[in-house]
Amino acid sequence: MPCFKNAREVSGISLSDRAFHYGDGCFTTARIRHGRIELESLHMARLQLSCERLLLHADLSWIDQTLHVLQQQFLEVNGTLKIIISRGEGQRGYSLPEHSADVWVFFYPKAVDDFQIEKIKSGVLQQVLGLSMPGLVGLKSLNRLEQVLLKNEADQRGWPEALVTDVQGTVVEGVSSNCFIRLNNTWITPELRYNGVHGVMRAEILSRMQQQGIQCEQRFINLDDISKFESLFFCNALSPMKLVTELNQQALNVQPCIELFNTLQLDQIH
Incomplete structure (x- = not known):
């Protein structure tokens, strides 16, 4: 399961990340087929709305950059993506940090076919x-x-x-x-x-x-x-x-x- 933070592959999360401490962020789970996110416009619109309501300053272009990296690593980019927007690292307490949010992408490779009932x-x-x-x-x-x-x-x-x-x-x-x-x-x-x-x-x-x-x-x-x-x-x-x-x-x-x-x-x- 490859994991990327702001388009860079990583293997862990900071102990001070607010996603870990407070669930401070949002996410979406999408199916990806031949390197393309299905229902991409709907996923992106909901992520954008979520970021606005949660006061998360996230650069969602990291998602496209991550897909580019995946296409270089895999012959076929098929499976499931979990995209997490975390407010990132912060001090103890609920007050918001001033820095930008982090964009995490988890890729679960799997063969995909046309949907069936x-x-x-x-x-x-x-x-x-x-x-x-x-x-x-x-x-x-x-x-x-x-x-x-x-x-x-x-x-x-x-x-x-x-x-x-x-x-x-x-x-x-x-x-x-x-x-x-x-x-x-x-x-x-x-x-x-x-x-x-x-x-x-x-x-x-x-x-x-x-x-x-x-x-x-x-x-x-x-x-x-x-x-x-x-x-x-x-x-x-x-x-x-x-x-x-x-x-x-x-x-x-x-x-x-x-x-x-x-x-x-x-x-x-x-």
């Missing part, structure tokens, strides 16, 4: 999300303790992905994915006003649905509606459709998801 069994987790500070809603900050605990519960239940609700009793997302729900013959994705991540694949799917004239509501979904779900799938940058065949042991209709996957050509993500 993944079929899973899932359920609703007992643990719930809280409400985020308004300025942090939608961002992928480095503080992922909620997801760590939620993923542990999902693993204990044998679910590759699971539905997560919040303290207000509304559906939010998956542990590491956004979700789309078929209810009353209408596609819905939860409104992410108080928590959740504004995922790049969610944005791409919404854009393609609009282009195809397929209605999709963005609204709050209550716990009482879960038993009425007709279809459900999860999505993130590494998988456009994890199709749920059973939710809490209740069979769901997979055909609307398959038809949507084909209509939107989700096997082709660039």
Whole structure:
């Protein structure tokens, strides 16, 4: 797993780095194919927004420079990139240092093919999300303790992905994915006003649905509606459709998801 800090390969992190002490930064995880980041414009836009909200002064051109280095090292640059923006080294305490943030890139080489539908069994987790500070809603900050605990519960239940609700009793997302729900013959994705991540694949799917004239509501979904779900799938940058065949042991209709996957050509993500 090659690791780069500001386009220079490194093998460790400073003990005074604020990413280590406070989770002070943001990140994105992307699939890379033939040296190109898929959904690059969406990833970069979210990183830029995250840096603005978190007051991180980061030179994102380090990412392109890192890709250039990777292309010199590998015949084929295929796999997964994790891009981390850290505020960098600092003194003890919460006060912000004045220097620029650091751009870290981790490369996980792996052969990549066109996307395919993944079929899973899932359920609703007992643990719930809280409400985020308004300025942090939608961002992928480095503080992922909620997801760590939620993923542990999902693993204990044998679910590759699971539905997560919040303290207000509304559906939010998956542990590491956004979700789309078929209810009353209408596609819905939860409104992410108080928590959740504004995922790049969610944005791409919404854009393609609009282009195809397929209605999709963005609204709050209550716990009482879960038993009425007709279809459900999860999505993130590494998988456009994890199709749920059973939710809490209740069979769901997979055909609307398959038809949507084909209509939107989700096997082709660039």
